[in-house]
Amino acid sequence: MALLGQVEARSSRGRLIHGAIILVLIVGGVTMVYPFAIMLSGSLRSEMDQADLDLVPSFWTDEAALYRKFLETKYNQDIEALNRAHLRGYFSFRDVADPRLPSETNSPDTAAAAQRLNAFVQETDLPHHWQVLGGIAGVGTVPEPLRELRRRLKARYQDDLDAFSRDVGAPTLSWLAVSLPVPAWTSRRYNFEPNALYQTYFQLLDEAPPAQRQLVSLTGAFLQAIIYPQYGRIDTAAYNAAHAVHLKTFGDFRLPATVPGPDQPRLRGEWIEFVTKELHPSFITLAQVSQADYDAFLQQAFEGETRWPLPDGHTWLSGAQREAYERFLETRLVEHYVLVGPEYLFGQAELPHAVAALEYQYARDHATALRGTYSIRNYLTVLDELVFQGRPLINTVIFCFLAISAALLINPLAAYALSRYQLPGTYKVLLFLMATIAFPPMVTLIPQFILLRKLHLLNTFFALMLPLMANGYMIFLLKGFFDSLPRELYEAARIDGASEMRMFFQITMALSKPILAVLALGTFTHAYLMFLYPLLVAPDQDMWLISVWLFQYQQRASSAGIYASIILASIPTLLIFLFAQRTIMRGIVVPTEK
C-alpha cells in the first residue's frame, strides 16, 4: 500500500486502480491454478476416461459413467471379457450401453432377475473355475482386489520376497510387481499350476460379493472363438445367411448344452469344433455314462489302479486326470456330451441381462463407496511405491535432512570465520569459493561423475549431497549479514567468558534464524526437485529419491497415475511454503549498494 496514499486509496480513482490490480492478479492466479486443477481431475481417472477434458470427472456426477467404470474395473480393463459376459460387441468401455435405456430394464422382472442372480451366486457353491474375480488385474490402474492380493501374499510370506519368487518361479523385484495372469478357464489351452498366488486369489474370490465376480460364459467364448472370425462381429447378415436363421444380434444367440441336431448342419459342425478343440474338458460332462463305465475305460487304458471320479463339471481337471478324461471323451459319441457352466445352471436365456442388471444395481447401490475407491486408487498405488513398499520417501527424508544440516553447518561456519576472524585474504578466499560460478555445469559434470566413480561414491548419500554442501554464494551472503550484526554483542559475550562455539551458535546463528530458514528452504527445494543429477550418480533402485522415482514412474504409469504422483510429491514443498511463508518473507536478504 505504498504507491497509493491512504487518502488516494479511498478516492474513486484509487479504488479503480486497486480493482484493476486485483483483476490482473486474479487472471494471473487462474493461469497458475488451472494446470493444477487439470492434474487433480486427471489423477482421479482410469484408462477409460483419461482423455476426457471435463474438470469434474463424469463418474462423480453421472450414474451411467460410474457403471461403465465399475465394468472397466470388474472386467480387468479387458473389453472382450465384458463382451463374453454380456454377449455384446463393444470396442471400448466408453461405448457400453446404459442398461436403463432399453426401458424394460427397470421393470420388475429385470430387477427380479438381478435378485435371483445374486441369490444364485451366493447360495450355489460355484466352482472356482466358473468365475473370475473382478479387478484382479489392471493396466496402469491398480484395482483394490489386486492390492489386497499383494497385501495378503506379503503377509503370508512374512515379507520374504525370495521365498515367494522360488514358489512362483519368477524373479520378482518387489511385492508391487506381483500380479495374477487372469485365468482363461474355458480355453482348452489353459493350464494352471496351483501355487500360493492362486490359493490367495481363491480366498479373495470366495469373499467377493456376487456382483464383483465374472461368470464364465461358454456362449461368449464360442462366439469369439468360432463365429466372429468367420462371419464378422458387427452384423449378423453373413451368419444368418449361412445358418438360415434370423438372429437380430449376436446377443440373442445361446450355445446349446448338447450338440445341435443334423437339421442344423452348420451349427452342429461349429459346436463340435468348439467343444472338442477349444473348450476345456472341465466344462464337458457325459450323459448316459456311469462311473463304472469310466472305471472300465481307465482300467483298460492305463492297466493300473488309476481311479478317477467321473467329472461332473464341478471339479477342475488338470494333468493326468485331464488327459485321461480327454481320451475318454474321444471314445464317446458327441451326442452324449452335455456342457455345464453357470449359464446352464442359472438359465441361459436370462443370464446376460441378469448380469448387466445386477452390475448396474450394485454400482448404483454402492455409488458413494465406488466413487471413493476409484478416486483414491491412483493415489494409493503411488503411496504403495513411495512409502509402504519402496524406499524413495525414506531416502528423500534422509537425504534432505543430511543436505540441509550439512549446508547449514559448514557454510555459516565459514562465513563466521570470514566475518569474525579477519583473516588475511578474506576476499581471495571468497573469490576462490565463488569463482566456480563462471563455469557452465557441463564442464564439470562429466569429470565429477568420473571422480565419484573413482572414489566409489556412486550410489551413496554423500554423492547426492556434494553439489548442495559448499555454496560460495551462501557464504558470501551470510558473511555480509554477519558483518552487520552489532559488535557490542560479541564484546559483551567475550567479557562474560563465552567460548567461540557459544558465540557462534548462541549469538550468530540465533540472530540469523530467518535467513537460515530461507537458505534451508532453498536447499530443500533444490534437493527435493533435482532429478537429472541423482539419476546419474545414484541410479541404484535402493537409492532412488522421490524425484528419480517420479521420473521413472512417468515412463510406465498411466497419465492418471502420473498426475497422482506429481500431486503427492508436491505436497511437502507446498506445506513448507504455506507454513513458513512469514519466516521466509522476513529472512530474504536484499543486496543493496554499499
Place this chain on the structure above:
Amino acid sequence: MALQVAVALLAVILVHASLAIASPADSQRVTIVLQEVPQPSDNRPLAIARRAVIRAFAEQHPWVEIKPFTMPQISGSAMDSGPLMAIAAGIPPHAIYVNFRQSSTYIEQGFLEPMEVLLARVQSDNVAVRQTDAAGRWLADPISQELERALALIRQRVPELAWDVVYRQDESPRALTSGRADKHVWALPASTRVTAMLYRKDLFYEADLDPERPPATWDELLVYARRLTVPERNQYGLMILGGPDTLSWGVYTFLVSNGARAVKQVEDGTWRAVYGSPEAAEAVEYFWRLAREPFERDGQVIPTAVKIGTRELELLWRRGQIAMRFNTLDDELLADINPQLVGIAPVPLSPRGMRGGELNCRMFGVFSGATPQQQLAVMRYLWFITGDEAQRIRTEVYVENGFGAFVSPDLLAKFGYHRQLQRVPEAWKTAFHTALAHGVPEPYGHNTQHIYRHMSVPISQALEMDLADVPRQERIARIHAALQESERQTNAKLMGVIAPQEMRQRRIVAALVVALVAVAFMVGGVKLWRYFSQTASQTVDVGGRKRRLVGWAMLLPVMGLTLLWMYVPLSGGLVLAFTDYRLAVQSSFVGLDNFATALYDAAFWYSLGRTFFFVALMIALGFWPPILLAILLDEVPSAVLKYLFRTIFYLPAIVSGVIIMFLWKQLYDPSPNGQLNQIVLTLNQLGPWAATGLKLIALGLWFSFLALLFWLPVRMEELRGLFRTLLWVGAAAMAGMSGWLLLSGQLAFTSLIGRFELEPLRWVDSPQLAMLCVVLPTVWAGAGPGCLLYLAALKTVPEDLYEAADIDGAGVWHKVCYITLPRLKFLIGIQFIAAVIGAFKGGTDYILAMTGGGPNDATMILSLQIFIRTFMDLQFGLGAAMAWLLGLMLVGFTAYQMKMLSRAEFVANTASKDT
C-alpha cells in the same frame, strides 16, 4: 496324442543335446544381471513365454542366479542411453541388448566380448579354458578347431541378413592398439522384427471401406487415410511414430518402399548417407501430401490425414482414434492383438512397384566388463534362449495361452501345432512373409547410430515448406534439394576423416581459439584477483596466530569440498577436452583435435545462435514479470488477499521444472482439441465487429506497452548506464519479436479487420514457435518465486518518500518511476546479470523434456548440444571442448557479476512487521 508324444520326444532329444554342452562341475555360484527380464506383473504372452524360458534355464543351471537389470531410462531419442549410463555408473547389465544401429558403437567402445570364443570355452572338453587364475586371466584358450566349430554353430542361428551385422572386424581401441583387428561375432540375435501395416477393422467398416481389403498401394493409402480422418472425433487415418529427432524412423517405411536407403557401404568399407536420392525425395513428397496437403470433404477443409507423435499415440490407437499404422512384428509372435479388431497387411506398394520396411533383430551381447565366470554364464544363457528348446517352450506358452493363431507359422509347423497353423489368418502369413522378404536391415555401420536423427532434419524441413500451391515436380525438386544438402552434411560427419593439411589448418585455428580462451580466463581471473586484493587490503590482521588457525580450520570443510568438487573436476574437464575419452577402455590424448572439430562443426555455431536467441527470449519475457508482480502484490490492500495471491503464484515452484514442462506439453497439443488451441479457437466465434475491436485493442495495448518501454528510460533521468540500456535492449527485442511474429505470419492475422479466422496452432511442433513454447512455461513458473525477493526489497523503500511525493501531488506513475524503480536499481542490476548467466547455462533439462532439441533443431541450444554429444554420442572429449568454449562466453559476465556482488551489502528484511 501324437502331438504330445512328439513334443515329449523332442524334449528328450533337446535335453540331451543341451547336455552335450559340458556340464560345469568346475563352476561355483554366479550372479548375472540381464536386460529384458519380464516382471511377474507383465502379463503379455511374450513376457509369460520369456519367463518360462528363464525358469527352464534356471532349472538346468542352478548355480546361475539371474537378476533383472533396472536402470531408469531417459525417454525419447536418449532411449539407448540407459545401459550406457549403467556401464558408466558401474552397474552394467551383463547381457547387453544390442540393435543394429547401436552395434557399431558398442563394438568400437569395446563393450562386447567375442562370442564364438566364449561359446568355444563353454563347449570345450578342456576344463582349463573355463578356469581363471587369481588375477582373473584364463588358464587356457580354446584351440582353433573349437573356435571354428563354435563359429559354425553360431552361424546356423543367425539369420542371413544379420550375419554381416554381428560378424565383423574388431574396431575397439583394444584391437587397434594390439594391431589384431580380427573378425568376431559380437551379438546373438534372439528374434527378428519386420515392418507391416496394422489397421482397425471397425473404423474401416464405419467408413464404408472393406475391412478385409486394406490399401495395397500408396494412392489407395492416401485415399483411405483421408476417408478415415474424422476431425470431429479427433480421429486420424494414419499415425507415424516419431518425435522431432526420430521422425525419419517413422517415415523410413515410405523411403524403403520407394527404393531409397539411408546409408550404403561403399567399396572401401566405409558408410555413406545416400538419402539424397530422387526416390527418397518422392517418398518424402508423398509423406508431405499425407501430412500437410489439405483436402476437402463435405465442404470442410481438413489440414492433415496423419497424426505424428510419440508414446501418446499408443493411447489414441487403442482407443480407436487412429485407423492405420506401421508396426514391427516379431518373427516368433506376430502380435498380441485381437484379430477381429485389428488387421495386418503388407506395407503398401509404391508407384515404383516396390515395398519394404525396416528389418531389425533383438540381439544380445556379452558385456566385456563382466567377470570371466559371469561371461560364461551369460553365454550359456544366451545360447539357451536362442536355442531350439527355448523356442519350443515359448511356442508352447503362446499356444497354451490362446495365442496359437499369432505364432509364426514356421514355428507352429516346426513343433507340430498343425491345428493352430490352420487358424493363422491367411492375410497375416502373407503380411509377415512379404515383410520378411522385402525388409531392409536398419543401418548398422560406423557412426550410423544417429542416421535417423540426421535424416529427420530434411524431413522436418520438408513438412515446414509451403508447398500447397506448387506443382508436384517442383515440390519433389525442392524436397530433393533439402535432402541432398542434409546428405552432404551427414556424410561430412559420418566419414569423420579430414585431409591432413585441412586438419593442420583447423588445428592452428583451434590453437588460436584455445589461446584466446586461456587469455580470457586469465585476464578475467587476474582482474578479479586485483580487484579483490584491493578490497582485501582494508582488512587488517588483528588476531593472533592461534586465532588465525582456528579461523582457517572453520573454513577447511568448505574449502576442501570446493576444491574436491569444483576445482579437481575443472582440471579434469580441461584434460578431458584434450583426450578421446572411452568408458570401457584406455583413452588417448588427441591434442587440440576436439576444439578443431567443434569449431568447424556447423552444428556448434548453429546451436550457439540458438543459445543467443534462447537467452534473449528468456530475458525479454522472463525478467520483468517478477518485478511487475511484486509491485502489484505490494499494492493489494488486504493482508489475507496478499497472502493468498503470493501462495497461488508460488504454486508452480512446488513441482519440479521438468514436470512443469510435461504439463505444458499437454496444453500445447496441436490438435483443435488441445487446451490452448481450444482457447485460441473460441476467438473465431466472435462477430466481425467484436473481433475487429478486439484485434485493434490488443494491438493498441501491445504498442503502448512497447512505447512505454522506450519511453521509461527517457523519462527517468536518474537511471543511468546499464539499467537504461537494458530497458532499451528489452524494448528493441520485444519490438523486433513482435514485428517478426506479424511479418512471418505466425500469428495468422489474416487481416486486422473482420472475424478471426484462426487455425489451430502447432505450438511446440512448429519450428517458429517452439523456442517461445519452451520459454513460456519457465516465465510462467518463475514469476511467483522470483517476485519474493523484489517484494522484500520493496519493503526497504521508506514510506515517507511516498508521503512526500503525495504532498507534491505526484501520481502513481510518477512514484513508480521516481521512487520505486530507482530504489530497486541495484537489485535489478544484480538480478539481471544473474539471469543472463543463468539463461546461458541452463535450459538443458527443460528443453530435453519438452522438445529434445527439435523440431527441426529449432530448440537445439548449445548446452543441449553438449549434453547430446556427451551422453548420447559418448564423445566426452568433444563435449568438454564445447563446454569450455561456452564458458568463454560467460567469463565477462561472471567477472562483472562478482564485481557487483563485492560492492553489495546484504540487508535482511527482519524489521518488517508486514507479512
